[in-house]
Amino acid sequence: MSWAIKLKAGAVDIYCLSGTGNTLLVARAMRDAFVQKGILAHVHPMERTDPCSINPKNALGLAFPVAILTTYPLVWGFIRSLPEVKGTEAFMVDTLGGLSMGIMAPMKRILESKGYAPIGAREIAMPVNFWNYEQEKKCVTIERGLERAREYTVDLIAGGTKWRSFPVLSDMAHLAFSNRFLWWLARQWPKMRVSLERCARCGLCVKLCPAGNIVMKDYPERQGGCQVCLRCYAYCPREAVLFMESFKRYRAVSAEDFLIA
DSSP, X not given: OOOSOOOOOSEEEEEEOOSSSHHHHHHHHHHHHHHHTTOEEEEEXXXXXXXXXXXXXXXXXXXXXXXXXXXXXXXHHHHHTOOOOSSOEEEEEEEESSOOOSSHHHHHHHHHHTTOEEEEEEEEEOOXXXXXXXXXXXXXXXXXXXXXXXXXXXXXXXTOOOOOOOHHHHHHHHHHHSSHHHHHXXXXXXXXXXXXXXXXXXXXXXHHOTTOOEEESSSEEEOSOOOOXXXXXXXXXXXXXXXXXXXOOOOSSOHHHHHHO
């Protein structure tokens, strides 16, 4: 493969949504790899970015986790709200612990309809959020994932990537798993709740929620827009957010990484 830079844009903006931190790690690894190759790159929190404010002169990166074989409604809303452009390069990377089916073709179609030029899509395996397994295995999975992210970045720069998709299968899965009823159901069971005995009312969950779905009253209360990203569950300092007893809390970064991003 040629090492010449074929990426047309001189800078890259990666808009990232991350639940427990896996995707943030990948996005930062890609940012650093771009910079090492002489290309200015930044990671922006998707949940705090107005899609209409993006710079169309920079390549657009979309980084997000897989959830229910697709991705979160917040991500789809961000992509559908992107402005129309003329040929801005766009790429995506998702992190997953299992399978994804309803992402590639629909996302590519939305971007193309807005004038973007999709140049690459990659899926990177990272530790599953809620399984309890050995620390050594988790570290190996993370390192392999970050290495794949760096390799993907080099391929993007050199023009060696494609946005592969299987339209019929992907469209059917998107229709099946991105509907409002299924996400409503996902919010109902297993339902996250707050232990009043453990909760210190610190408000960290309110600050961390990417959907702005938690409000502080006498105790934190959820509204109807939960993305089930598990960020509040993973990062509550007193483990007052309860989900399923069989789940293991997993944190790939620190809570401060989300607050200062």
